[in-house]
Amino acid sequence: MFLEELLTGRHLLVSYYYSVNVAIISSIARELSRRGFSVCIVNLEKMRFWERVEVKCEPGARVLVFDAESESEVPQDYLLVTSTMNLNLEGVKRYKIKKVQGNIYRAEGEATYYFKVNQGRVEDYELSQGDLLVDILRELGGEATLKDLVNIYSHRSGKGREKVREELGLLARLGKIEIRGGKVRLLNDYGWSEG
Known part of the structure; x- marks a missing residue:
């Protein structure tokens, strides 16, 4: 393409x-x-x-x-x-x-x-949805508000906000991101914040 x-x-x-x-x-x-x-x-x-x-x-x-x-x-x-x-x-x-x-x-x-x-x-190269979320977080400096990330990802992927929240939950369970206090933070392979 x-x-x-x-x-x-x-x-x-x-x-x-x-x-x-x-x-x-x-x-x-x-x-x-x-x-x-x-x-x-x-x-x-x-x-x-x-x-x-x-x-x-x-x-x-x-x-x-x-x-x-x-x-x-x-x-x-x-x-x-x-x-x-x-x-x-x-x-x-x-x-x-x-x-x-x-x-x-x-x-x-x-x-x-x-x-x-x-x-x-x-x-x-086709990004998997998890890769796209991680890429957006990297663009935003490794951290974003949950609201901003949901809106940006929803716009780029064409998915509804509820589906985006489900994917964020999956990434959190996999240890790729941390969601706390309305903020989403990208984690490295060791579970530490990249930011």
Whole structure:
């Protein structure tokens, strides 16, 4: 789903993760080549590929820009730009890449996508409901009010508040979170607060 999104229209990915940026550009280039398109990669010399892709900067090629440092590095006809900066590009969908844990990342923008990088390839990642709750708690600094967490999780998951409370109860019984005095606190593997 994430790669499919990146193949439709112009996108800017703001990311500080070099290997993730390489994997995304490589995965998009491979998919475009598989679909019969020529691919041109701007700043190719900055990339170290896990797997080579054929690059042809010719008229009609799909243009991918790796690690753009300014707007001047981005041609008019680009499809995808990765950068550590939030460049001022018009008519672009912006996604900020954040690390969730291990090799799992979250792309936040008009929608939220979870993906993992596996041997230089980007693969969609489906968070289990418990993982989503833990991820939200980490976003909130490891602690939140019960009301806020229920509202945020209900909105993101599309589940009713009562179902969310049941899942919170299960996570508390499993020792992943602590619920006390209207507050929910994320616990580490040893039962201590992460915050």
